[in-house]
Amino acid sequence: MTRLLVDRLVDFNNERLRLIFGERVTELTREIIERRRGDLGSALDALQRQYPDDVAALEVRFLRQSAVRQETGRYQALFEEGLIPQELFEDLKRGVTAARAAEPRPRFDIGLDTRRLIEQLDFLSALSNAQLDRVARLLRPRFTVPNERIVRAGDRGDAVFFVASGAVEVRLPVRNVRLGTGEFFGEMALLTGRPRQADVVALSYCRLLVLRKADFDRFVTANPDAGAAINRVAQTRLAMNRDDHDRAARRRPDSTRSP
Numbered sequence: 330m331t332r333l334l335v336d337r338l339v340d341f342n343n344e345r346l347r348l349i350f351g352e353r354v355t356e357l358t359r360e361i362i363e364r365r366r367g368d369l370g371s372a373l374d375a376l377q378r379q380y381p382d383d384v385a386a387l388e389v390r391f392l393r394q395s396a397v398r399q400e401t402g403r404y405q406a407l408f409e410e411g412l413i414p415q416e417l418f419e420d421l422k423r424g425v426t427a428a429r430a431a432e433p434r435p436r437f438d439i440g441l442d443t444r445r446l447i448e449q450l451d452f453l454s455a456l457s458n459a460q461l462d463r464v465a466r467l468l469r470p471r472f473t474v475p476n477e478r479i480v481r482a483g484d485r486g487d488a489v490f491f492v493a494s495g496a497v498e499v500r501l502p503v504r505n506v507r508l509g510t511g512e513f514f515g516e517m518a519l520l521t522g523r524p525r526q527a528d529v530v531a532l533s534y535c536r537l538l539v540l541r542k543a544d545f546d547r548f549v550t551a552n553p554d555a556g557a558a559i560n561r562v563a564q565t566r567l568a569m570n571r572d573d574h575d576r577a578a579r580r581r582p583d584s585t586r587s588p
């Protein structure tokens with residue numbers, strides 16, 4: 330729907346806005362609309378690749394509903410032209426509405442079943458089924474779209490995120506680090522009490538499992554091995570960032586170095 334609307338905006342911009350605001354402004358709005366159209370195209374393309382069956386089902390539904398709208402429009406026109414009486418028109422409309430209501434909505438299963446997602450996390454593979462059930466009660470599933478910012482540098486940390494599927498990018502001052510299925514992020518703020526060290530942005534559609542700060546300690550107490558594994562990864566990341574920071578500081582001229 331959004332793409333259809335943006336397509337119509339292109340004509341609106343060319344035909345109507347040009348008359349009111351002139352060439353210069355319309356050129357700027359055209360660029361903005363084209364950029365939005367490009368972003369939408371890539372998002373739809375990614376959606377199509379990741380959920381081809383769901384997209385096909387949605388397209389079929391969309392076509393059917395367009396046909397229904399056209400059918401209603403034709404009856405309306407016949408009625409307005411006086412070719413069919415009101416009673417018949419109402420009857421035809423009821424028939425169309427009933428057919429539309431009878432069509433089931435396609436179920437869009439984005440696979441956010443916490444218990445199944447947990448099985449993607451290798452560092453929990455040693456847990457028994459009963460332990461996994463307990464962990465599942467602490468984790469909340471979250472779905473993200475490409476380019477969505479999940480963590481903002483400088484914010485207070487309120488959760489750690491486990492990637493059950495998809496890819497994210499950690500945007501650090503010196504480098505970007507990609508993390509994928511089975512990895513996690515957002516643990517540093519919880520472990521150190523410091524603000525978030527980097528933006529973390531989704532590169533694809535992701536299924537994440539979110540462990541809120543209030544549940545993190547409970548999780549670590551109940552699963553000490555998993556807690557130790559998270560701690561080890563955090564230490565390695567801290568060391569990497571410290572190295573990057575020191576190297577960057579050495580490259581800066583003395584005048585810009587803080588005393």
Ligand code: CMP
Binds near residue numbers: 516517518
């Ligand atoms: P936090 O600081 O809470 O929020 C940003 C997150 O990015 C951070 O926790 C880590 O999970 C992640 N992160 C920071 N530095 C690195 C790194 N060098 N490699 C991988 N991930 C990192």
